Amino acid sequence: MNQNNETFVRADRRLPGLSNAAIAAFALLAAAGLQYVKWAPSWHRLRLIAAGGHMGGSILAAGGYPDAASWRAAWTYAWAYGREIWKALLLGLLLGTGVQALIPGRWVRTLFGGAGYRGVGAAGLIAVPSMMCTCCAAPVAVGLRQAGASARATLAYWLGNPALNPATLILIGFVLGWKWLALRLTLGVLLVFGGSYLLAGATDLDRISASAPAAIDASAAGAGGFAQSPWRRWSVELWRLAISLVPEYVALIFLLGVARAWLFPLPVEGHAVISGVWWTVALAAAGTLFAIPTAAEIPIVQTMMAAGLGIAPAAALLVTLPTVSLPSLAMMTKALPAKVLIAVGLLVTATGLLAAAIVYALPF
Secondary structure, rough: OHHHHHHHHHHOOOOOOOHHHHHHHHHHHHHHHHHHHHHHHHHHHHHHHOOOOOOOOHHHOOOOOOOOOHHHHHHHHHHHHHHHHHHHHHHHHHHHHHHOOOOOHHHHHHHHOOHHHHHHHHHHHHHHOOOHHHHHHHHHHHHHHHHHOHHHHHHHHHHHHHHHHHHHHHHHHHHHHHHHHHHHHHHHHHHHHHHHHHHHHHOOOOHHHHHHHHHHHHHHHHHHHHOOHHHHHHEEEEEEEHHHHHHHHHHHHHHHHHHHHHHHOOOOOOOOOOHHHHHHHHHHHHHHHHHOOOHHHHHHHHHHHOOOOOOHHHHHHHHHHHHHHHHHHHHHOOOOHHHHHHHHHHHHHHHHEHHHHHHHHHHO
């Protein structure tokens, strides 16, 4: 056993209150929370759409699509967005801090640690039933990282939530067609399970994975965190994570609301189609930066295509809009270096452009 592993084991043994009750409480929170926030609403929406219902309008048109950037447009979008995601964001904060306070660190490191592929596979698979948007998955990913998960596994969990959400994939099939579902699923699997390996050489991901958990454990031990009960640790970590993530998150949502009209100019029926290489690149980048609730990309793409958006930029938006956003990238700086997150953003944009190339070359 190497020195780092010895440190982890000693740390776990010093946790006085990590009992079966704490672990059971976390499991109950995860199951009940996901059932209430994600599983039941998703099942209801799927039944509604399967019966011929409508998903509703594009969130980009909340309060009327803005003709220009304004603070009123920012407030309108932030309010509409907040109503959709606040429960999931709260659950994400609770789970992200609960995994640090209520679950033995050696469990997290065994399942999600190391530089190999096992942690990436486990994290990606666990992300599938989690079904959160990128911003709500970010606190959980931060918690996993601070509990000892590798950087690669952290990325796989974070990206896997929006990219491999099974309810969203089925909705894409119902609303846009099964070719679009196959496109999104294929590129999502490549991004989640292969993306971290593409990033490894450019960002020293292996070195980061090996060194960061030891530093996190040593810091927590030095701060006296292991002398607290798990319930007190949970409340302390919840406050710390919330105060470090939520204010900047809210500010960035407002700024994106201001820029909504610039980032997504709405096509007008009867006018020229928005298409071509430059529009596709611009909208792929905009989709990477913008934040939307779970599955909101479907009515956005559907509405914009009906108004004149070309098929290639529509495919780029379908991939990039849900996968990451500027607020979620900012939240993830608590877990990963900026150069890794910049590379993630570029990779997501490139994946959106690949989607655009595929639909342009094949009959869709």
